[in-house]
Amino acid sequence: MEHIVDLRLFEAIGRTRSLTDAARDTGLSLTVVSRRLKQLETALEVRLVQRSTRRLHLTPEGEQFLENARTVLAALEIAEEVGSDRGSLRVTASVAFAKRVLAPLLPRFMDVHPGIAVEVLASNDVVDLLQQRVDLAxxxxxxxxxxxxxxxxxxxxxxLCATPDYLASAGAPQEPADLEHHRCLSVGIPPRRSWTLLRDGERVEVPIRPMVSDNNGEVIHAVALAHGGIAIKSVWDVMEDLRAGRLVRVLPEWQEGADRSIHLVFPDRRYMPRRVRLFADFLMVELNAMLDRNADLGLWPSA
Known part of the structure; x- marks a missing residue:
């Protein structure tokens, strides 16, 4: 058990790159953390960290030890929960995906697996899975x-999509070049000045006038629904609006960029806890069921 404590301590040091933060995460005092790290280095007869005035850095030996420690701790976690559908898992997704896709699915997952608690880290930043202890992104x-x-x-x-009222007022674009004369809603600050559209292998770069821009897409979504202009959105983000007629497709033969996919991303480790496998499999089934339910809208490329 003493060795397991050292492995968990060093995993916290490697993840946070800070003895102070590692002490906070493990509930140990800074003095104890420093002493145990020194004892670990002495026992291994190798330096694991290099300290500087600003930040702690792992040596090459320290990086290798961290990788091995994570493998052992993951295996231990699996051993402790064999055959169990209990525990907690941390999931991260964009704010829009968490709100419109994950949230409606969570009650169903909890009904099937009442012993698994789900923590959702909704963020439009690319979260460091190892730093934030995320199980699935x-x-x-x-x-x-x-x-x-x-x-x-x-x-x-x-x-591309807009409301019927906006298109009735401004006119529906008939070809990509027409977008230059429309109010375009752009994600990104500073705003993008062009959109790249594809149709059956044909690719065009279209200049646009970005009338409204925001940094995560939620404001753009709301402005589009308020008849503010034409937006580019992922189909899962506007699927319900399209089915309800609140939004309609613009230039329906075109889409932005190449075919895209929704991916599940995991920390690189040999062992995946059963609760994470259960949630990943659940998402795979539900996401593809969502495709099937909305196939009549003709929104999705072939899987």
Missing amino acids: VRQEALEDSRLVMRRAAADARI
Whole structure:
């Protein structure tokens, strides 16, 4: 058990890169953390960390020890919960995805697995899964961190949409070049000045006049619903608005960028807790069921 305490302590040091933060996370005093780290280095006969005036850095040996420690701790976690549908898991997703997709699904998951508590970290920032102790992330962007593993969950696409009232007033664009004369709603600050649209392999770069922009897409969604202009949104984000007629597709043969996918991303470790596997499998089933239920809208590319 003494060794397990040291492994958990060093995992906290490696994750936070701070003895003070590691002490807070483990509930130990800073003095005890410093002493145990020194004892660990002495026992291993190797330096694990380099201290500077600003931040703690792991040595190459420290990075390797951290990876091994995480593998052992993950295996221990699995051993402690074999056959159990209990515990908690932490999930991260964008604010919009958490609100419109995850939230409606959580009651169903809890009904099936009442012993599993779900913590949702809704953020439009790319959360460091290891730093924040996240078990599963839902992402639409390509995976860049080689420490992580990715599993494709479902198809995705980004489409142009606006309200019927806006289009009745401003006129519906007939071709991409017409967008230059419309109020376009752009995600990103500073705003994008062009949109890249694709249709059956054809690609065009369209100049736009970004009349409203925001940093996460939620304001753009609200402005579009208030007849403010044309927005580009992921289909899962506006699916219910399209079905209800609050929004309609603009230039329906075109979509932004190449085919996209919804991915589940996990920390790169050999062992995945049963509760995380259960939630991942649940999401896979539900996301693809969502595709099937809305296939008649013709929104999604083939999976």
